Amino acid sequence: MSPLRDLLTKQVSSAFATAGYDPALGEVVPSQRPDLGQFQCSGVLAAAKKHRRAPQAIADDVIARLKTSDVFGSVSFAAPGFINLTVTDEFLTSFVEQVGRDERLGCPLIPEPGTVVLDFGGPNIAKAMHVGHLRSSIIGDSLQRLFRFAGHKVLSDIHLGDWGTPMGMLIAELQHRRGITTLDDATAARAAAALSVHDLEEMYLAAATQTRASDESLREALQATVGLQQNQPGYRELWRQLVAVSVAALREDFDTLGVSFDLWLGESHFSDRIPGLVERLLAQGHAVMSEGAVVIPVAEPQDQQEMPPLILVKSDGGYTYATTDLAAVDERAGDLRADAILYVVDKRQGLHFTQVFRAARKTGLARNARLEHLAFGTMNGPDGKPFKTRAGGVMKLKDLIDMVTEAALQRMQDSDIATTFSETERRRLARQVGLAALKFGDLSNVRTSDYVFDLDRFLRFEGRTGPYLQYAAVRIKSIFRKAELSDDEVGGSLIAPQTAGERDLMLALASLGDAVRQAYERRAPNVLCDFAHTLAQLYSHFYHECHILSEGDPGRRASWLRLSQITLRQLGLLLGLLGIEVPDRM
RNA sequence: GCGCCUGUAGCUCAGUUGGAUAGAGCGUUGGCCUCCGAAGCCAAAGGCCAGAGGUUCGAAUCCUCUCAGGCGCACCA
Numbered sequence: 001m002s003p004l005r006d007l008l009t010k011q012v013s014s015a016f017a018t019a020g021y022d023p024a025l026g027e028v029v030p031s032q033r034p035d036l037g038q039f040q041c042s043g044v045l046a047a048a049k050k051h052r053r054a055p056q057a058i059a060d061d062v063i064a065r066l067k068t069s070d071v072f073g074s075v076s077f078a079a080p081g082f083i084n085l086t087v088t089d090e091f092l093t094s095f096v097e098q099v100g101r102d103e104r105l106g107c108p109l110i111p112e113p114g115t116v117v118l119d120f121g122g123p124n125i126a127k128a129m130h131v132g133h134l135r136s137s138i139i140g141d142s143l144q145r146l147f148r149f150a151g152h153k154v155l156s157d158i159h160l161g162d163w164g165t166p167m168g169m170l171i172a173e174l175q176h177r178r179g180i181t182t183l184d185d186a187t188a189a190r191a192a193a194a195l196s197v198h199d200l201e202e203m204y205l206a207a208a209t210q211t212r213a214s215d216e217s218l219r220e221a222l223q224a225t226v227g228l229q230q231n232q233p234g235y236r237e238l239w240r241q242l243v244a245v246s247v248a249a250l251r252e253d254f255d256t257l258g259v260s261f262d263l264w265l266g267e268s269h270f271s272d273r274i275p276g277l278v279e280r281l282l283a284q285g286h287a288v289m290s291e292g293a294v295v296i297p298v299a300e301p302q303d304q305q306e307m308p309p310l311i312l313v314k315s316d317g318g319y320t321y322a323t324t325d326l327a328a329v330d331e332r333a334g335d336l337r338a339d340a341i342l343y344v345v346d347k348r349q350g351l352h353f354t355q356v357f358r359a360a361r362k363t364g365l366a367r368n369a370r371l372e373h374l375a376f377g378t379m380n381g382p383d384g385k386p387f388k389t390r391a392g393g394v395m396k397l398k399d400l401i402d403m404v405t406e407a408a409l410q411r412m413q414d415s416d417i418a419t420t421f422s423e424t425e426r427r428r429l430a431r432q433v434g435l436a437a438l439k440f441g442d443l444s445n446v447r448t449s450d451y452v453f454d455l456d457r458f459l460r461f462e463g464r465t466g467p468y469l470q471y472a473a474v475r476i477k478s479i480f481r482k483a484e485l486s487d488d489e490v491g492g493s494l495i496a497p498q499t500a501g502e503r504d505l506m507l508a509l510a511s512l513g514d515a516v517r518q519a520y521e522r523r524a525p526n527v528l529c530d531f532a533h534t535l536a537q538l539y540s541h542f543y544h545e546c547h548i549l550s551e552g553d554p555g556r557r558a559s560w561l562r563l564s565q566i567t568l569r570q571l572g573l574l575l576g577l578l579g580i581e582v583p584d585r586m
Numbered sequence: 587g588c589g590c591c592u593g594u595a596g597c598u599c600a601g602u603u604g605g606a607u608a609g610a611g612c613g614u615u616g617g618c619c620u621c622c623g624a625a626g627c628c629a630a631a632g633g634c635c636a637g638a639g640g641u642u643c644g645a646a647u648c649c650u651c652u653c654a655g656g657c658g659c660a661c662c663a
Contacts, residue, residue: 308660
């Protein structure tokens with residue numbers, strides 16, 4: 001079914017058209033002055049300017065044609081040029097009825113579904129997941145759910161950082177520690193035996209400090225990198241072992257977080273096609289030699305800033321992550337036939353992606369695929385600088401999850417909640433609530449803006465938080481339990497709203513499709529958060545205003561139960577799109 | 587140096603792409619549990635939208651400048 005705003009806009013647009021004005025001026029949006037109307041159209045002023053006629057006269061023309069509509073209850077003009085609209089309760093009620101009967105709760109499928117590759121997460125081998133990975137993972141996960149729901153075939157790819165200099169550093173460090181001078185498969189296997197993730201982390205950290213401090217170490221690391229990339233004996237084997245250890249730990253982390261990927265490919269996956277790709281691009285003249293490196297110039301005449309070329313092959317023979325990303329575009333657009341490739345990556349990588357995207361289009365590697373960098377803002381500490389713990393390091397994701405779970409457990413204890421639950425059930429619930437706080441706390445921020453990492457905010461369960469939404473849903477479930485009704489037994493029909501609270505709730509329920517569509521178009525989970533929060537607030541208001549179970553009028557009671565059911569389903573859908581679970585009790 | 591982003595209530599942030607009287611949450615103050623779950627509800631106080639010009643019927647939003655932060659600028663990823 002088509003969203004409410006579309007339906008209203010269609011009516012007003014055709015009124016503009018038959019009155020002789022541009023139908024595009026008939027766009028209807030929710031009113032900014034709820035005291036004057038539920039919806040508004042601001043197209044009159046534009047029409048007045050274009051046709052050199054008084055706004056009042058134009059509005060009269062348009063309004064006269066809307067009077068016959070059975071959708072609008074009142075339509076009025078307000079200076080300087082607004083048309084205020086209110087729908088009839090009958091129309092509203094029947095619209096919400098339709099939403100309730102619709103499997104998709106009023107959310108349309110997109111007209112042209114395609115294959116979408118979604119690249120997010122991007123954890124690195126030998127580095128524990130830390131809070132810096134939170135945004136990409138959580139936003140990416142929400143977007144993959146949103147895109148699937150919209151109707152696309154989504155292929156999410158974790159894009160492991162398992163290639164390049166960090167791996168070289170790690171290999172060089174291990175060689176050092178084991179005193180390996182010449183590497184082959186057998187020595188590699190021996191060297192990597194019995195290594196744990198913690199060993200890798202510790203080694204990586206040591207190597208990172210080393211390479212920063214001494215040019216000699218850096219040179220060795222780069223040498224090992226080239227060795228790996230050129231498939232010299234032993235390197236690949238050693239690498240394989242290191243990756244295996246790390247991936248096992250990563251799977252656990254993502255599992256805890258409730259984030260999944262269709263593809264666990266890494267940068268390494270695309271390495272095989274790189275030599276051929278470079279050769280081809282050179283032959284085609286897209287790539288050229290410059291200062292000892294092979295590059296693709298991507299500058300354009302209208303550029304306001306200096307646009308460095310994309311470096312395909314470094315002067316030492318190694319490849320950069322730009323090379324890998326280009327090879328990945330080739331595979332995704334070519335072999336996977338992606339219609340769109342989306343990257344959920346920190347916005348500081350903006351320049352990198354303009355380079356890659358330009359190169360991909362220029363060389364034809366992108367085919368017809370749409371390329372988008374879905375940038376997100378940096379997570380800062382309270383001091384405004386990129387987040388660090390007091391110790392100076394970054395907080396591990398696992399520790400953060402433990403902390404929110406612990407806080408939820410404490411909260412349950414304080415209010416004597418779930419006392420009849422077993423210990424494992426309590427922990428499970430605490431995890432669900434904690435993760436809700438964590439995910440909502442992140443997703444409710446506008447994707448592109450930086451935000452301050454405030455631990456307290458993730459540890460709060462009141463107000464505009466994930467648990468608030470869960471709570472609203474849980475209370476509805478509780479009503480159904482008390483009424484001894486299962487979800488599919490709540491089948492009463494709606495009656496027209498009697499109170500403002502009911503009407504406001506129905507208006508929100510009628511608008512889910514608009515919100516979900518906007519979230520999709522803007523690739524913005526925070527739009528879902530906003531809507532879900534408003535819906536939960538309106539329901540809470542209604543809940544306090546209309547006492548459902550003690551209502552004597554059976555028709556009203558049935559209608560209110562039905563409203564509650566539709567609300568519960570919408571909350572469930574929204575939270576599902578955010579990657580947040582809804583417990584039965586909390 | 588060049589380029590991009592940000593500056594809105596005490597704090598953290600929205601603001602439907604130029605619309606009417608700038609909104610939430612937290613915090614503060616005051617109410618509501620013999621009534622479906624108080625992780626809730628109701629209400630109040632709190633604003634020179636960094637500053638100065640400009641564009642027009644109309645600006646937090648667009649343009650110019652100033653101030654204050656942040657970020658990025660070929661062989662790390």
